[in-house]
Structure formats: structure tokens, C-alpha cells
Amino acid sequence: MTGIAEIVVALLLIVGGAFGVVGSWGLVRLPDPMTRLHAPTKAATLGVGSVLMASMAHSWFLLGRVTWHELLIAIFLFLTAPVTGLFIAKAHMHLSWDKRELPRPHRDDDWATFGDSAAESPMVRAPDPPPRSE
């Protein structure tokens, strides 16, 4: 029984470590900022999620101590990861995309990123926005 639990924990750790290193490698490897945004989300959900599940399984089956607090971190991460992804994408669009590159929004609305108060942002005129590779 202990052997099976150890193998399950080891498998979860290996899966988590592999996803973690792939996510961070994608951050270095992928060519475009919007595609680079995609890679660390895998590290955040699958990688850290597997490690947290491994920690839960370890303390339940091997230490005999029932814990739930890893689940708290997992829920918090799963709730906040999409929000940070969306915010970073909007900041990137705001800094280095031209308004004409975007499709027109519905009816008379403007993109929130390029709305009325966008011109007042001190960061819009960032020095040398990087050229966008296709």
C-alpha cells in the first residue's frame, strides 16, 4: 500500500516537474509576446497543480495527516492565473500595438485599452516599443 502511494506521488511529481520546465522553457523559446503568454499558464495550472496534489497525497497516505490547504493554493492559482494572463495581454496591447491593427469592436464602443483615459497613461509613450514579429 505504501509502495503504491509512493509511486503515485512520484508520478505526480514527475508530471508536475516536466510541465513546469516546459512552461518556463516556452517563455524563452516562443517567438512572439502573445504566444509567450501562453506557455507559463501550463506551468501554473498543470505543473503547480500536480505538485500540490503530490503534496496532498504525500501527507495523506505516507504521513497519515489529512490536509486540505494545498487545495486552497490550487483554487487561488486557478482563479488568478486567467486574470493575470488577461491583464498582461492588455498591457502588452496597450504598449506596443497600433490601434489600426485591431478589429473594430461592436458598434460605437472603443477598445477599453484605447478608451478616453488611455492617452493620459504615462506608460503609453514607452521608449522604443519593440517591433512585433509576425
Added chain:
Amino acid sequence: MTAWVLSAALWFAFGCFGLGQLFCLYRVVFAPGLSDRVLALDTMTINMIALLTLFGILHGTPMYFEASLLFAMVGFVSTVAFAKFVLRGDIIE
């Protein structure tokens, strides 16, 4: 009997997330833009959560739980504050 399996997997995961931290550090230093740098810092906090959890498994203690929860919260709040500053020029309007 199979204790070495768990130990080997634990050190494998440590190596993977440590390598991930190095990749993120490279992206923080050599980033083409501001948003890339912040994305790399956000990924560093996420990898740090995993490393702290692995540390808790290694020592068999729940002591590192608070530290990793703090890392999760501070990472999220700092990323949102940065993006809000870029988008609106102000963090709390």
C-alpha cells in the same frame, strides 16, 4: 522498499523547477518588452510556489504552506498593479 523512487522524483521535480527559474531569470534580464519582463516575474513566483511545496514534501512539514500562499497572493497583486498602472496611469483610482 520503493523509497528511492519518491526521493528521485522529488529531486527531479526540484531540478525541473530550478531550471525553470533560470529560464525565467534569463527572460527577465533579456526581455524585448516590459510586459514580457512582468510575465517572467509572474512565472517566477509560480515556480517559487512549486519549489516551496516541494520543500514541504522533502521535510514532511506543513510549515511552508503559509509562505507559498503568500507568494501566490503577492505575485497576483503585483502583476495586477503593474497592468493597472500601464493601462490607466494609476493603480487605485
